[in-house]
Amino acid sequence: MKTLRTAAAIVVLAAAARTEAFPAFARKYGMSCSACHVAWPIFNQEGQNFRDNGYQFGHGKDDPVQLSQAYTPFAIRITPAYQYTRVTNQTADSGPVTVVTSGVPIPPGADILTGGVVAKDISYLVVVSGFGEDGTASLESAWARLDNLGGSRWANLRIGKFELDEPASAHRNVTLTYGYAAYGAHPAGSVVPFDMGENQVGVELDGHDARSTTRYSLSFTSVNGGEGLSKNGWSSPMVYGHVQQSVELGNGFLPWIRVGALGAVGWWPTKFETATDADGTPQPIPGTGRDHEKFYRAGAELSWMLGYPATPALFTVAYLHGHEPAGLAETDPGTGEDLSGSSNSFNGGFIEVDWVPFSVSSYTATPWLFFARYDLVRFRRGSGDTDGGTLGIRRYLALGPRASAGIHLEGHLDRVRKAGFVDTNGIARDVQTRAALAGIDFDF
Amino acid sequence: MICSSTLLRSAALLAALLAANAGATPPNPAAAARGKKAFDRYCISCHGVAGDGRGPTADWIDPRPRILTSGVFKFRSTPSGTLPTDSDLLKTITNGLHLTFMPRWAPITALERADLVQYVKSLSPRFVDEPQGQSIAIPPAPSFTPELVRKGKDVWDKVQCAACHGDTGKGDGASAATLRDDWGFAIRPHDFTSGPLKVGDRPEDLYNAFMTGLNGTPMPSYAESISPEDAWALVSYVRSLRKGGD
Numbered sequence: 001m002k003t004l005r006t007a008a009a010i011v012v013l014a015a016a017a018r019t020e021a022f023p024a025f026a027r028k029y030g031m032s033c034s035a036c037h038v039a040w041p042i043f044n045q046e047g048q049n050f051r052d053n054g055y056q057f058g059h060g061k062d063d064p065v066q067l068s069q070a071y072t073p074f075a076i077r078i079t080p081a082y083q084y085t086r087v088t089n090q091t092a093d094s095g096p097v098t099v100v101t102s103g104v105p106i107p108p109g110a111d112i113l114t115g116g117v118v119a120k121d122i123s124y125l126v127v128v129s130g131f132g133e134d135g136t137a138s139l140e141s142a143w144a145r146l147d148n149l150g151g152s153r154w155a156n157l158r159i160g161k162f163e164l165d166e167p168a169s170a171h172r173n174v175t176l177t178y179g180y181a182a183y184g185a186h187p188a189g190s191v192v193p194f195d196m197g198e199n200q201v202g203v204e205l206d207g208h209d210a211r212s213t214t215r216y217s218l219s220f221t222s223v224n225g226g227e228g229l230s231k232n233g234w235s236s237p238m239v240y241g242h243v244q245q246s247v248e249l250g251n252g253f254l255p256w257i258r259v260g261a262l263g264a265v266g267w268w269p270t271k272f273e274t275a276t277d278a279d280g281t282p283q284p285i286p287g288t289g290r291d292h293e294k295f296y297r298a299g300a301e302l303s304w305m306l307g308y309p310a311t312p313a314l315f316t317v318a319y320l321h322g323h324e325p326a327g328l329a330e331t332d333p334g335t336g337e338d339l340s341g342s343s344n345s346f347n348g349g350f351i352e353v354d355w356v357p358f359s360v361s362s363y364t365a366t367p368w369l370f371f372a373r374y375d376l377v378r379f380r381r382g383s384g385d386t387d388g389g390t391l392g393i394r395r396y397l398a399l400g401p402r403a404s405a406g407i408h409l410e411g412h413l414d415r416v417r418k419a420g421f422v423d424t425n426g427i428a429r430d431v432q433t434r435a436a437l438a439g440i441d442f443d444f
Numbered sequence: 445m446i447c448s449s450t451l452l453r454s455a456a457l458l459a460a461l462l463a464a465n466a467g468a469t470p471p472n473p474a475a476a477a478r479g480k481k482a483f484d485r486y487c488i489s490c491h492g493v494a495g496d497g498r499g500p501t502a503d504w505i506d507p508r509p510r511i512l513t514s515g516v517f518k519f520r521s522t523p524s525g526t527l528p529t530d531s532d533l534l535k536t537i538t539n540g541l542h543l544t545f546m547p548r549w550a551p552i553t554a555l556e557r558a559d560l561v562q563y564v565k566s567l568s569p570r571f572v573d574e575p576q577g578q579s580i581a582i583p584p585a586p587s588f589t590p591e592l593v594r595k596g597k598d599v600w601d602k603v604q605c606a607a608c609h610g611d612t613g614k615g616d617g618a619s620a621a622t623l624r625d626d627w628g629f630a631i632r633p634h635d636f637t638s639g640p641l642k643v644g645d646r647p648e649d650l651y652n653a654f655m656t657g658l659n660g661t662p663m664p665s666y667a668e669s670i671s672p673e674d675a676w677a678l679v680s681y682v683r684s685l686r687k688g689g690d
Contacts, residue, residue: 030501030545032489046486049551057547059540060639211551248553252478255553309553310481359484361493363500366485401489401501 022113023443024075025055026401028067032365033399038314039356039369040396040404040443041172045246045256049212054123054147054156055116063120073116079176080104081408081439089420089429096421096429104439111140121147125162140171141199154207161201165217165242167260167301167318170197174354174371175390177412177435181375182320182348188332188382189339190324192268192295193225200224200238215244223266230269230289238266244301255312257304262320267292270327295324299349311366313355322346334383334418334428348377348386363401369394375414383428388414394441403444410437467575469530471565479563482556490545495567505545508629515570516626518658519643522577524665529576533561541642580655583672585647588680596681599674603666608633613685626660633663636685650679 026033033040036047043051056062064071084102091097115125127141143160163171170179183197202221208214219240222228226236246258269289274282299320305312322345329339352373356366375388392410399406412435420431483495490509492498497511510517519536520528537557540548549557565571586592600606608623610616613636625631634641641649654675657665666675 029547030490030505031547032485034485035489045551045553046547046549057540059545059547060543061545248555250553250555252555255555308478308481309556310478310485359481361480361484361488363489363493365488401499 022075022115023403024073024113025050025116026403028071028073028116029057029061030401032363032401033404034359034365038312039174039354039366039371039394040399040406042174042314042354043169043172044309045212048215049208052156052206052208052212052215053153054121054145055125056121056123056147062117064116064118073114075113075444077111077113077441077443079408079439079441081176081437083177083439084434084436086434088432090431091421123147152207153210156206158204158206159202161199162204162219163199164196164219164221164240164264165204165206165215166196167242167262167299167303168316168350168352171199173352174369174394175373175392175410175412176408176437176441177410178375178388178390178414180318180350180373181377181386181388181414182318182350185320185322185346185348185377185384185386187322187324187329187339187344187346187379188334188384189329190344191330192223192266192324192328194223194238194264194266194268194295194297196264196297196320198224200240201227202238213246213248215242217242223268226268226289228286229272229284230267230292231287232290232292235287236266236268236289236292238264240264246303252308253306255305255307255309257302260301260303262297262299262301264297265294266296267294268328293325293327295322295328297322311356311359313353316352317349318351319347319349322348332382334422336422336426337382339382342381344379344381346377346379346384348375350375364396364399366399367396369396369406383416383418385417386414388412397440405440405442408437408439408441411435465573465575468572469576470572471562475559475562476566477563479556479559479561479566482552482560483563486549486552487560495564501545507544507631509546511627512564512567514626514660515568516660518660520577520656520659521579521652522656523580523667524657525659526577527570527574529579530561530565531579533564534558536643537561537564539644542640542645543642580652580667582648582651582655583676585651585679586673586676588647588683592677592680593684594681595674596677596679596684599670599678600681603669603678605678608662609636613637613682623662625662631661636682638686647676647679647683650682651675654678 036044036050038044050057082104086098086100088098089096090099110131112128117123123145125141125143128137129140130137141161143158143162145156145158147156149155149157163169170183179197184195186192200221202219204217204219206217221238223236223238229236242260242262244258244260246256248256269292271291272284273288275285276282297320299318301318303316305314307313325343326341329344332339350373355370357368359365360367371392373390375386377386379385390412394406394408396406398404414433416431418428418430420429422428488499490499490501491512495512497509502509515527517528520532522528534557537560538548538550540546606617607619608617615633615635617633620633623631641653643649655665655667657663
């Protein structure tokens with residue numbers, strides 16, 4: 001657990017860049033990115049409704065047989081950027097050290113995406129992501145969805161690996177350094193790898209009204225990282241639900257607000273059959289997990305647009321409470337306290353604003369985006385309390401109906417309590433991270 | 445730069461309003477100014493920066509996007525040759541047009557859609573020079589009986605629908621390949637055997653199309669040549685052409 005935070009930072013840096021921005025849809029329909037995104041990659045209402053409909057507008061031009069055979073539903077995104085990360089109080093033989101990594105990672109993070117509909121009301125998405133220096137890539141998303149079951153937009157069934165329906169999408173957020181801290185928060189020493197921002201494997205039933213003002217999502221998945229662990233009928237099961245309701249206020253100052261609530265209950269195995277490896281270490285055998293303990297998350301959200309909706313400041317405030325019972329934690333690496341016999345919980349969330357100050361009469365209609373976010377997580381006991389701030393600017397160079405690109409500048413600062421070098425008195429030091437990114441977000 | 449161009453445009457619009465002909469219902473300047481922001485964001489890739497239908501996508505989509513500067517609109521509830529009502533424009537923006545690349549913009553706010561109507565009006569001087577049309581009256585639909593369908597076939601033959609739409613309504617009539625719109629672009633007659641009309645799927649939408657025509661296309665209005673009863677009979681026959689019939 002005492003892994004270098006630097007390594008984690010680099011991983012997060014790459015992971016946060018893996019978003020499902022998809023200019024192949026712009027090419028398919030001849031529409032600018034700005035038609036469906038407040039600012040690419042954040043959805044506006046049109047984009048949300050398009051996604052909710054199974055990547056369909058329903059105007060008779062969705063089905064591939066209506067399109068030129070030259071159309072290929074593929075997109076690629078890369079984010080070549082200078083990245084700087086400075087992390088304090090890392091453990092070294094000589095004592096606490098500050099670790100600095102900087103430069104342009106080669107190759108930069110890349111995503112290859114394909115998605116859309118194979119026929120009316122049958123949609124899919126596959127995202128291959130990563131492509132690290134060791135040549136590895138991962139399947140970030142891979143799902144198929146039966147849309148409008150029984151002719152009702154309230155019944156859509158998705159199966160595969162997909163993103164949970166979240167207050168703010170972890171895969172369509174604009175920040176490239178760090179993701180939403182609360183989504184991946186765990187009590188210190190937790191053995192549960194659940195991260196709400198990571199894609200989960202399972203099935204989802206979702207629905208919405210004609211304008212996606214009322215939406216719901218109910219997912220039944222395996223806890224990410226727990227696929228195949230336990231021996232019951234569904235390995236490491238989790239139920240996740242999310243509802244949203246937006247209301248139009250009909251004015252240009254506060255035109256739109258949205259409220260939502262979410263909850264997740266998961267079960268994680270605490271005992272396994274083991275097989276001792278060559279080093280003499282007992283290793284748990286997948287498919288033998290048992291004696292599950294239940295953990296949960298619950299949260300609420302409030303979003304609102306300030307200013308004219310075509311050039312808005314979009315605010316999102318999300319609150320998340322997490323609880324994990326006794327038996328799902330080991331020793332707190334920060335304090336050395338044995339947490340296995342006690343439950344723990346946290347409260348966290350974020351406030352984010354994404355501001356499009358004006359539009360212009362060009363094919364890059366909304367050339368500027370300013371964004372800021374504050375993340376906060378507080379644990380009832382143990383280490384890991386987090387405060388983080390992210391600030392940035394995007395200058396879109398292209399947002400046309402073919403491809404998009406933007407210059408992205410971002411700074412990040414956070415402090416995690418008692419997460420670093422452990423002093424002789426057994427107490428870990430706080431870790432402060434500073435990160436900066438300057439590059440081009442390129443999507444074709 | 446942006447502020448000054450917006451001011452100039454607003455001033456020009458205001459001047460045009462002051463010169464508006466009696467009976468005209470020119471665009472609301474404040475709403476049109478707001479609507480321009482929405483137009484920039486949502487519309488220009490097809491309709492073009494100036495609304496002239498020459499956006500970068502225009503050459504690649506079929507049918508081509510409307511040339512908004514012309515003030516000529518196919519889908520209206522108003523008599524042939526007249527300007528559409530605000531409600532007509534709002535309906536097209538909100539519901540989109542089936543089998544075209546005009547999506548439904550219902551998900552965006554009602555405020556933006558209403559402002560877009562005013563901005564679209566500001567793109568053509570016709571809305572300053574002449575009054576918008578009045579929606580035609582649509583009498584209540586009769587029962588669609590086999591007898592009415594047969595009568596509708598007689599109307600179909602009388603007004604020579606088959607010349608463009610073909611004997612079976614598939615849009616493959618003898619002159620179909622030669623049809624052009626007012627701007628010289630090839631245009632295909634509607635295939636009545638499958639799918640809804642571009643503008644809607646209610647019987648009233650068909651009736652409206654027969655009696656108002658599609659401005660800027662070879663599809664005329666039959667308001668002067670057939671009675672409302674005959675128009676409903678034609679609606680009945682055309683709906684019977686769809687696979688499975690009505």
